[in-house]
Amino acid sequence: MTALLQPRLTGKGIYAITDGPRDDLFAAVEAALAGGARLLQYRDKTTDTERRRAEADEISRICARYEVPFIVNDDVALARETGGGVHLGREDVPVAEARAALGPEAIVGVSCYGSIERARQLRAEGADYLAFGAMYPSSTKPHAPVTAHDVLTQAKALGLPVVAIGGITVDNAQVLIDAGADYLALVSAIFAAPDIQTATRRFADLFDSRPGLIR
Numbered sequence: 405m406t407a408l409l410q411p412r413l414t415g416k417g418i419y420a421i422t423d424g425p426r427d428d429l430f431a432a433v434e435a436a437l438a439g440g441a442r443l444l445q446y447r448d449k450t451t452d453t454e455r456r457r458a459e460a461d462e463i464s465r466i467c468a469r470y471e472v473p474f475i476v477n478d479d480v481a482l483a484r485e486t487g488g489g490v491h492l493g494r495e496d497v498p499v500a501e502a503r504a505a506l507g508p509e510a511i512v513g514v515s516c517y518g519s520i521e522r523a524r525q526l527r528a529e530g531a532d533y534l535a536f537g538a539m540y541p542s543s544t545k546p547h548a549p550v551t552a553h554d555v556l557t558q559a560k561a562l563g564l565p566v567v568a569i570g571g572i573t574v575d576n577a578q579v580l581i582d583a584g585a586d587y588l589a590l591v592s593a594i595f596a597a598p599d600i601q602t603a604t605r606r607f608a609d610l611f612d613s614r615p616g617l618i619r
C-alpha cells in the first residue's frame with residue numbers, strides 16, 4: 405500500500421481521466437499534470453489486476469509530486485492500496501462502504517448523471533464532489549445520455565464541487581464553467597491530443613485567464 409499524503413479537494417480546474425492501457429501512460433499523465441490538471445483519475449476498465457495495481461501505484465506517486473489528488477475509478481480496494489480517492493457510479497459500491505474502507509480524508513466522488521435528486525442523496529451519504537454528464541455526445545462513452553447544462557447551475561446550491569463530464573472540447577467548455585462547473589472532466593480532449601500538456605493548458609487557462617472577472 406502506498407502511504408502518500410493526499411492533497412485536499414480545493415479550487416477549480418481540469419480533472420484529467422485516463423482511459424485504459426497505453427504504452428506511454430505515465431508520460432501522458434505527467435503531461436496532463438504539467439499542463440495544469442488539478443485532479444487525476446485512473447480509469448481502466450480492464451481486468452488485468454497486476455498491471456492495474458502497478459499503474460495505479462506509479463500514477464499515485466506522480467500525482468503526489470504535483471500535489472494533485474489521485475482518484476481511482478470504481479475500485480475501492482485499488483484506491484485503498486494506492487492511497488487514492490475513488491469515483492463511484494451507479495454500478496459501484498455505496499458511498500458509505502467506500503468511506504469505511506478509505507477513511508474520512510479520502511476523496512469520494514460520485515456520478516449523478518443528470519439527476520439533482522441523486523446528487524442530493526449522495527451528498528447526504530457523504531460524497532465529496534458531484535459529477536454530471538454527459539454534457540455533450542462523447543466518443544469515449546458513446547451511449548451516455550446527454551443532460552441539460554442547467555443541472556450544473558442547480559447543483560451549485562448543494563454546496564459541493566460540481567464536475568462536468570462528457571464530450572467537452574475547448575470550444576464548448578466555457579459555457580459549462582459559466583453554468584457552474586468547478587471542474588471539467590476530460591478524457592479524449594487531452595489524452596488523445598498530439599500534445600497533451602498544451603491541450604490541458606488550453607483548458608486550464610479557461611479558469612485562470614478571464615480579464616476583469618472576480619471569482
Ligand SMILES: Cc1ncc(COP(=O)(O)OP(=O)(O)O)c(N)n1
Nearest residue numbers: 477491492493494515535567569589
Ligand atoms: C468525474 C467522473 N464523472 C463520471 C464518471 C463516470 O462514472 P460511471 O458512471 O461509474 O462510469 P464509468 O467511468 O465507470 O464507465 C467518471 N468516471 N468520472
Ligand SMILES: Cc1nc(C(=O)O)sc1CCOP(=O)(O)O
Nearest residue numbers: 537538542544548570571591592
Ligand atoms: C467516463 C465518462 N462518464 C461520462 C458520463 O456521462 O457519466 S462521459 C465519460 C467519458 C468522457 O470522455 P470524453 O471527455 O472523451 O468525452
